[in-house]
Amino acid sequence: MTTIGHAIVLGGSIAGLLSAAALARSAERVTVVDRDVLPVDGPEAMTSRRGVPHGDQVHHLLSLGHRRIEELLPGISEELLELGCERYDDVADFSQFVGGAWRMRVRSDLIVTMFRRPVFEWAIRRRVLALPNVEVVKGMAVGLIGSDDRSRVIGAKVRGGPGGELLGELVVDATGRGSRSPHWLEDLGYDKPQERHVRIYMGYSTYTVRLPEGALPEGLAGIAVSATPADPFGVAIRPCGNGLHDVAAYGMAGNYPPDDLDSLEGFFEGLSSPLIAQVMKKATVTSEIVPYRMPGNQRRMWEDLDRRPEGFVVLGDAVTSFNPIYGQGMTMAALGATLLGGAVEKAGSVTGVADAVQAELGVLAQVAWDLAVGSDSVYPQAEYENTEPPSARDKAWGRAQSAAQSAEGTVRVAMRATALYMDPSYLEAPAVRDVVARWLDSGRTPDESVRDPLHPPAVTEGYVDSADLLLGRVV
Structure with missing residues (x-):
């Protein structure tokens, strides 16, 4: 009309x-x-x-955005697959090494679409x-x-x-x-x-590669080593469609990655997990390296x-x-x-x-x-304008949430669902808060079994549906 x-x-x-x-x-x-x-x-x-x-730079579409775009342009999801874009379980098919520990892998309903922008x-x-x-x-x-x-x-x-x-x-x-x-x-x-700003001064160096069969650990579509305040460098290797992978080397708090292949080889060797360097030695480069830098988060x-x-x-x-x-x-x-x-x-x-x-x-x-801002605020170098940093209690809670993702399927899925649907209700679910509270009160840290930087964990038996978290059906 x-x-x-x-x-x-x-x-x-x-x-x-x-x-x-x-x-x-x-x-x-x-x-x-x-x-x-x-x-x-x-x-x-x-x-x-x-x-x-x-x-x-590396791109993927959050689940909520995918749903809204499909409403505006019906059939676009299938068209993207026909163009070679790929879908994966964002919790089971990717492995992330954070602060010296791997996050848990478990089957979920959290499917993401990967592509070149x-x-x-x-x-x-x-x-x-x-x-x-x-x-x-x-x-x-x-x-x-x-x-x-x-x-x-x-x-x-x-x-x-x-x-x-x-x-x-x-x-x-x-x-x-x-x-x-x-x-x-x-x-x-x-x-x-x-205007509100939280500046963290991050930078990427991204390029596309073709990985031979078996370059990644079995069952994984991609891996990542995430930056932390103690080690502000990271790399994400994610599929971008048509059998290719985007490699995004990045740095936080003004610690920018190099933008040439020779220097990047040394960059990979210096990461907290040698697995990235091992994978990249098997890669065939298919594009130029493209750097990108930005100051941080901006809100009008x-x-x-x-x-x-x-x-x-x-x-x-x-x-x-x-x-x-x-x-x-x-x-x-x-x-x-x-x-x-x-x-x-x-x-x-x-x-x-x-x-x-x-x-x-x-x-x-x-x-x-x-x-x-909750994620970027872990860096003491973060700069704030017209906005307040999270409290010490909020930061401690965030650290417990991060640690619990190494062993708790409910917390792992809730964290990803919150990001993919931009809905904090998942993290507010009683089943999730109770688990995080136990980790916080006990001071528990990730177990030794998930600390080997060369061996990501296998997929844990079972299935966690994000909707069940909101309905209280997970115990």
Whole structure:
């Protein structure tokens, strides 16, 4: 059902494309504006875009994001598999060495999809740009156009676009972490939102490899050695589709990894588990090394504004962006797009949409923020701006949660479910809290049986369903 005339989406990455898909159900016309060409055909269609600086880094889609994207683009899940993307049990099929101990492996319902970002983005782009009422304009958004009384946004100023202006009833900012929207609102006479930061100064060096049969321990799709405050370097080896693996060497607290093969070989040798170096000696490199650095987590409190113009919504990384190691960005983009589409359909116009979307998205953004900040705050070098670090009690509880993942299936699944669904209810389940409390009170640490850095644990017998945790069916 058409409820609005023209919607303008600034930014053609994941958040922008999904927003266009959501709005296409209610708008007569949707225009996507991006400074890059957005190809759907030819060899360049599946290559990284200049406007996505972390496009070649390791990616996977959280379960909640997967569900929301499937709602917007039915059938996309199967299409991704046809393109060579792969699905795995994120608890049973991956092994993680953290602080001198392996985390438990147990069968679960927590299935993740692994891919190269350009392939994933192309699959979405091809579907969205095929919609009859969606068009693309190449240009750069440089400002907003307000009504005469500035009570609403009625368009966007676009450098390089047709005529320099696009007029519409709804403007969506999906331009990413570096969004200029706070300044654009000031130009219209509004306050800009408060910004919160937790800076951890992390960096990746990522490349793609082909691993021979048997390079990884039996039954594993990927392995990781995670950074800790005592040893701020880590590596994740995860499948990225079509039989390839992404290798992401990373460092925290300003300890950046090298970005050349010779130096990376020494980097792998220095990790707390020699298993990574052993695997990498068998690998065939299939891409260049791509470095990426970022300061940390950023949150703009759009939902707290006392007043805002009608017809203007901010989504994706322009609201909140995180240390990318936690994989939350694309899921937040999908959540924002579905909220936007639902709000427009419910309102039948743009009136009240901005308030509704920013309020609902703010709740979800806070959950994701708390998860990311809770993990990054273990580093004493973390810098805080307009936000408080976790308390000593919270940090102690977090250490107990981490240790318990070495032997407790309920805690291991709850931690991953919390991350994959961005829902802390899993960790609040009585069966989970009781276990963590016992580890905290007793001061228990991981057993010696999971401390051998060369031998990840086998999959434990049994099955843990994340839904059972919420329903209290796990003891």
